[in-house]
Amino acid sequence: MQFDYIIIGAGSAGNVLATRLTEDPNTTVLLLEAGGPDYRFDFRTQMPAALAYPLQGKRYNWAYETEPEPYMNNRRMECGRGKGLGGSSLINGMCYIRGNAMDLDNWAKEPGLEHWSYLDCLPYYRKAETRDIGPNDYHGGDGPVSVTTPKPGNNPLFEAMVEAGVQAGYPRTDDLNGYQQEGFGPMDRTVTPQGRRASTARGYLDQARGRPNLTIRTHALTDHIIFAGKRAVGVEWLEGESTIPSKATANKEVLLCAGAIASPQILQRSGVGNPELLRQFDIPVVHDLPGVGENLQDHLEMYLQYECKEPVSLYPALQWWNQPKIGAEWAVRRHRHRRQQPVRSGRFYPQPRRVRLAEHSVPLPAGGD
Template identity: 55%
Template sequence: MTENRYDYIIVGAGSAGCVLANRLTEDGDKRVLLLETGGSDKSIFIQMPTALSIPMNTKKYAWQFETELEPYLDNRRMHCPRGKVLGGSSSINGMVYVRGHARDFDEWESEGASGWDYQNVLPYFKKAEQWAFGGDDYRGDSGPLGVNNGNNMRNPLYKAFIRAGVDAGYLETDDYNGARQEGFGAMHMTVKNGRRWSTANAYLRPAMDRPNLTVVTHALVHKVVLEGKTATGVRYEQGGRLHEATAAEEVILSAGSIGSPHLLQLSGIGKREVLEQAGIEVQHELPGVGENLQDHLEFYFQFRCKQPVSLNGKLDWWNKLKIGLRWILRKDGLGATNHFESCGFIRSKAGVEWPDLQYHFLPAAMRYDGKEAFNGDGFQLHIGHNKPRSRGFVHVQSADPRQAPRIRFNYLEHEADREGFRDCVRLTREIISQPAMDDYRGAEIQPGANVQTDDEIDAFVRQAVESAYHPSCSCKMGTDERAVVDPETRVRGIQNLRVVDSSIFPTIPNGNLNAPTIMVAERAADLIRGREPLQSAEVPVVMDDQWQARQRPGQAKRALA
């Protein structure tokens, strides 16, 4: 067994780990070891945005986790891929850039994550970001993370969808990551110069030439090494040999919402009965580890398209070859976008204060993994209820780090979540029925016009929903007995050990998780280094002042028209 000494050890070169590796080495006075189980991200299928379905479904680049039988989804097993490559899930995800609603972070504060309210986290979103259209009070223009709108909605279906939302009585929002999330508008993606702008590209690659950063790939971490209640390093395997690395200051777990709780449990930190059942000696009882697991579900609302403008006509091998060659030569065209270029955020009913439903619009009718393309022109909306009340778990099964943990989300256990998906079906039909879609809207493919009653909708949803790939909250931040880390991201009761990734979210935000995960790592880097946090932002958040009485802001205006 070899041994190496560092100041900080970061486990996981993903969305958070790459940020930390950059920020903790930028002063040059701290030696940092970054460990990643996967390997290089230098693959055309990772770097070309339109190829997003390939790395997500490839064992080389992603942990292909599956849940246990989900009891409220007709006992289906759900796919739960997590990044296993430099860049982690930011190298295999859909590249959609959504911060979440301002109230999501105020909710974190109310859950005990003091200092993580919107006004305090906004400066870190801005610090991370290089927004293609310039900075303002809400957007950053000089950060590492390139963000744009892909092909700027050249396909006419994108803008037709936005107009349909306005026709239905909702607002058009100029920037859902700015002052007002609620409404319909252009969607943003982490793409720069036509390439996926993962945290590996944005943060890690610029830092890899620093002499104080060591990056070790194909390293499977077995456990955090503890001396009493203090973390002193990690034990990991590479090339069939065991290694032990020592951290003079801290060990930081950034292995994600499945990997981080699993590693804590492998190290003897967690709920006593879970550890004992797996044959692991309890080093520190912390009952919240692996609990509070949350995710977003979505389904595809599909329609035939009456005009030959959809991407379904580009799915044959010849068109794919042309798209790929153009991207290789010019880094533009249909290869340089994730194709989710317009979106919507709405509230499901009156009395809901901020949006809880999210739309990704796709000018094609196909599966997220690229399979089962519809024969003919079509379009679809990915729609989901984004503030679930159901909670699941991640539980270690064995002391063997190669054995995957038990994962169960208990999707749709809570009646409010089932009700939210009924709203998804009915509100979507109303939106797509608007005049703006008349030139394009054909027959409803899925769910199908015969799906109308609550029972019919519930049955369809149980069979059709898929994960939006946003597992989170399994090592929640706070101060209550279920909290795993404190508001400084330190594991409660253990010295020199932190968790920094989406597992520490107290609740899941209304949106995709890559942007808030990067923000968490940016802010945590300042906490780790003992720096004063960035000055809080005093900016207005625009919301419907009559949210208690109406479901959409444009209702009154629509009634007068």
């Protein structure tokens, strides 16, 4: 098989690339995804309030674990990554938060990154989204990703969190992606007007599925990238239960979009990485690049438990006798169930040495109200 481009990984990056590249009918693209389709009738990936369910098991989640962390009492930390069309946008918390403008402007000071300033990126942020309350100078109105804003009737816990920040002396902001990001305020979410998760499979790939110049292979686990010298020219993968590798060549480029963990794994299996590590596994060295597979940094999720004075938490939604009713109401009146999404407020505030901290509130129940 021969294509102009081969994309490894149908996630948040791969689906965008596949959709954009195949807008040219003369360009052929092969999109490889190790997971399965994004089953539209599976509430676990489609119902925003059910966001904890796809993280359970390994149908939609690679469920990685870290090595023992020496500064965390040698604990192994869970590290979920999405598996299936949509990638991690199929299982994430649906928070829609852009990069901080100061970070982007600092990038633009580096040689070769001059066009990565906030003002350079803003048109593309706007182009990507359709905001439910309409476009403005900071938001788009006809993009592929549906973005919803919190509506009146928000959970009082979120409103209390924002008000607590204001009482502590921090500013209030009505739009964490707008003119003033710093402060406490409501958080936009990638949810459709019909109350479904707006993954990149729904937002981008749905536009391209029927194009004759796009070939999608699911359950296709990439083994390695084929190199001619130091140029990537193809991919070998295992499809389904087969033990016989499939192979395709790329006339132009191989685009590696398998995520922060799987991408360096694939590079290492292909001979790109630290030579000492590669030789331990008898992998021929294509390119000596020790940084591959190292230096990963990720944020922590921490839990603080408080007792509610009133029955205002999401605890009733976790009771099994309430779940069928909630699911049925979502199926019939999805737009009303956007209110049940756990992540609703966030905050950005400055720290010394130009660090900008970002947090969000998830009032998950740990017991009865």
